[in-house]
Amino acid sequence: MELWAIITFVSAFLQNLRSTLQKHLKGRMGTTGATFVRFGYGVPFALLYLGILHYGLARPFPAPNGVFAVWAVVGAVCQIAATFLLVHIFSFRNFAVGTAYSRTEPAQAALLALILFNETITLSVVVAIAISVVGVMLISVARSAISPRSLVTSVMSPTALLGLLSGFFFGVSAISYRQASLALAPSLPEPNAVMQASFTLVVVIVMQTLAMLLWMLWRDRAELARIKSAWRTGLMVGFVGATASFGWFTAMTLQQAAVVKALAQVEILFTFASAVFFFKEKINLLEVLGCLLIVCGILALLLL
Template sequence: METWVLITVAAAFLQNVRSAMQKHLKGRMGTTGATFVRFGFGVPFALLYMALLAVVLARPMPVPDARFFAWAVVGGIAQIAATFLLVHLFSFRNFAVGTAYSRTEPAQAALFALVFLGEKASAGTLVAIAISVAGVMVISVARSVVSVRSLFLSVFTRTAGIGLLSGTCFGISAVAYRSASLALAPSLPAPDYMIQASYTLVFVIVLQTLLMLGWLVMRERGELARIASAWRPALLVGFVGATASFGWFMAMTLQQAAVVKALAQVEMLFTFASAVLVFKERVNRLEIAGCTLIVIGVLALLMT
């Protein structure tokens, strides 16, 4: 099995763990604080990973150029915007529709990669992406009053628009991160996906931390005290989050962002499994159908 596949599955599992931890933290702080923890407390671990590569393993460090900084800044800001839009969806009663549309990220990433990078995907890959995206969308509405038919008819509603925009920002960030990481390769003696991914992660996560810290100081200063009081679980969230992000960045350095994000839909299977096995929740037919589509899409992706 290829390296990027193993890294992506591991990163998807860790992201599922991180999301569960962040939901726990939301009981102790607001949405912005719980979002900041993902970045701010991940900085030490991102720096540690890069130090291990550069100092312990003596990997040569890249020399960033203007192209790297441009793509990294675009990716970092797009990811923050995507996260805020996704969180904003939960303030709507029919948020399931918007959440489902936000899951179109892999398909949108494929489009942006074609437009901005000229990366083409095979017909088989596009079909696999479409199948996995459909599966995730079905699961997203499986426990709401929304039907699969009404989901596709609601494309012009406000929640669908916010969801699509969230997916757009996630897709842009994925393509931007891959572009930033690849931009470092010419400055190295030989391409090194680990150091390229690590360097990109450090720059992006520090940028995101500073931007969000500035927002908290100016607009939500009370969150800082709540974050500080929960530093121990927050540190664990930072560790898992940074490790997952390192995995994403490595995978997207090795493979097209759209393909990585399509395989990353297995995160929904992990979420589904934990809901059934740990929380003993019942499943319905739509959820089973959605999981089946994801599995089919992932298998088709690996075969192509």
């Protein structure tokens, strides 16, 4: 198995763990606070990883340039927008549809990369992405009253459109981070995916932290006290989240963003396994079929 694939599997597992911790925090603070914890408490660990690479392993800092700055800003803003839209979807009664459509992120990322950067996407990769996306969508709607027919006919509903828009912004952020990281390569003695990814992560997570901090200072100062009181769990979220992001950025430096994001759908399997084995939840036919499709899509990505 290639290095980027191993890194993606580990990152997907860590992201699932981070989401579990954030759900725990959601009962103690609002959506904005639980989202901020991911970034704010992750900054020290992102800086630590960069410091280890530079001072401990003597890897030189890359020199940021205009191209890097543009893509880093675009990625950071789009990731916040995508997360905001996804959280907003939860306020809708039929949020399952929106969530399902937000999972079209790998397909949208592949299309954007093809249009903007002329990246070659082979037919086998397109098929693998399509299989895994359909599998995730099935799991997303399996416990609702939504039928496969209504899922198709509801594509123009407000919830579905928000989901597609969320997936679009997630896709833009993924390819933006890849372009930002690749833009650093010429400033290094030789390309170093780990250093490029770590530097990009630090810049992006600091921007996101400052943006959300300024927002809360302006609109919701009470949330800052709740964030401070949950510092123990917050540090755990920050560590796991920063480590997962470090993995994502490294994988997307080594491989096309659409391919990495398609393989990252394995996170759904980790979530599903936790629900079944730890929380003893029952599964239905659509969930089983969705899991099988995700596995088939992942195998297709790795073997074809």
